[in-house]
Amino acid sequence: MTNRSHADLVAEQSRSKSATSALAASWRRSMVKHGLDPADRHQPERLSYAELQYRRDARDRFLNVAAPQLDQLYGLVGMSGCNVMLTDADGIVLDQRVSDGDAAQFRDWGLWQGADWSERSQGTNGIGTCLAEGRQVTIHREQHFHTRNTGMSCIDAPIWGPDGRLLAALDVSSARADQTERYNRLIAAQVAQAARSIEATFFRASFPGARIVLASDDPSDAAMLLAVDKDDLAVGATRAARRALGLEREGDLRPRPAADLLGRQDDLHGFDRAEHAAVARALARAGGNVSAAARALGIGRATMYRRMARLGLNEK
Structure with missing residues (x-):
């Protein structure tokens, strides 16, 4: 194809209203919208x-x-x-x-x-x-x-x-x-x-203090990410996650409970959730020793067992 014939083809396709391909649309933008000459060197x-x-x-x-x-x-x-x-x-x-x-x-x-x-x-x-x-x-x-x-x-x-x-x-x-x-x-x-x-x-890197959570059930879909703060609120989302979850298309994200966005059921609410986290941490620090965890929380062993049962925590 000669230089002139390429320029002629581009010009012809750019002016054609019947050309509907993505390439023709780009050529048309280049010539009509931006006023460019395909022969310009x-x-x-x-x-x-x-x-x-x-x-x-x-x-x-x-x-x-x-x-x-x-x-x-x-x-x-x-x-x-x-x-x-x-x-x-x-x-x-x-x-x-x-x-x-x-x-x-x-x-x-x-x-x-x-x-x-x-x-x-x-x-x-x-x-x-x-x-x-x-x-x-x-x-x-x-x-x-x-x-x-x-x-x-x-x-x-x-x-x-x-x-x-x-x-x-x-x-x-x-x-x-x-x-x-x-x-x-x-x-x-x-x-x-x-x-x-x-x-x-x-x-x-843009959310250094947050947990980064995969907002997809497919582990290979690494583009769908949420940034979740210490209160379990989603404070950031990639473009793919924004589109999939119906979030703001651009700009700052209005904080929302991550569990709501991800559709993950959470039977614990409010103080129960906070108590669950506190008891779980105490047990982890005590290596699963219920008596030691109870002492760390300032409660009796029997009370500790009752709370564990109510919160769905099993003795390890």
């Missing part, structure tokens, strides 16, 4: 060093949490000539992993720290379209809006913040001529897993 704009550093400093805690996952993902795909990048929600590349031997080529493509890969800037591309649609995407070669980007394959997954808002995009890009769609699918699975791991780790 300018590199993405890049922030100055000071501007990039300002953005990085503002997201320093997130970048520190994400760094080990970037290293791990790069360890899986770096040897095949791939570039691993992490952007903010605006599509600005904040961090990356790339080999010294491939660095010059990726810098020439504009796949570099500080570059703006938003859809409004570069049209349909892995990073920008992932952020625009809030979903995992693969943009392979001629699926890109700009003709100058049709030599690359870009695989991206969104990362959602603890407040339920879109926080970042995780990208693996390759400009290899032999990059196949089948290989892209393998990389896409790794990108999705790394993105979910970053999301879960940052969620945990």
Whole structure:
């Protein structure tokens, strides 16, 4: 396909009202909404060093949490000539992993720290379209809006913040001529897993004083997490948990009893629950010795047995 024919195809599909695919919708946004020309061969704009550093400093805690996952993902795909990048929600590349031997080529493509890969800037591309649609995407070669980007394959997954808002995009890009769609699918699975791991780790780090509870009966669904405080109130939830449990889509979470959200029955209420916890702690500290636990609570042994029976605690 020549440069002109690709630009013509994009323009034709962008204007067509009958084209209903997700790709055509992205091309249409790029041309109609953002006013871009598919034949434009300018590199993405890049922030100055000071501007990039300002953005990085503002997201320093997130970048520190994400760094080990970037290293791990790069360890899986770096040897095949791939570039691993992490952007903010605006599509600005904040961090990356790339080999010294491939660095010059990726810098020439504009796949570099500080570059703006938003859809409004570069049209349909892995990073920008992932952020625009809030979903995992693969943009392979001629699926890109700009003709100058049709030599690359870009695989991206969104990362959602603890407040339920879109926080970042995780990208693996390759400009290899032999990059196949089948290989892209393998990389896409790794990108999705790394993105979910970053999301879960940052969620945990954002609620340091809370218990983190899996809000799903499926142990493999690591994206559905609740943060529960010392009073057993859910004070935070990942985007997946918010959607599944019908919570606020974005922003602060109104505290709710975790048991109510999780549908777990609790026969103890109020003072009974507090007494149950106190008696259970005393027994644990006494190694199951009822007499020692009773003395620690300042009650008689017979009273202790009666309370244990009423609270459903068995002697170990």
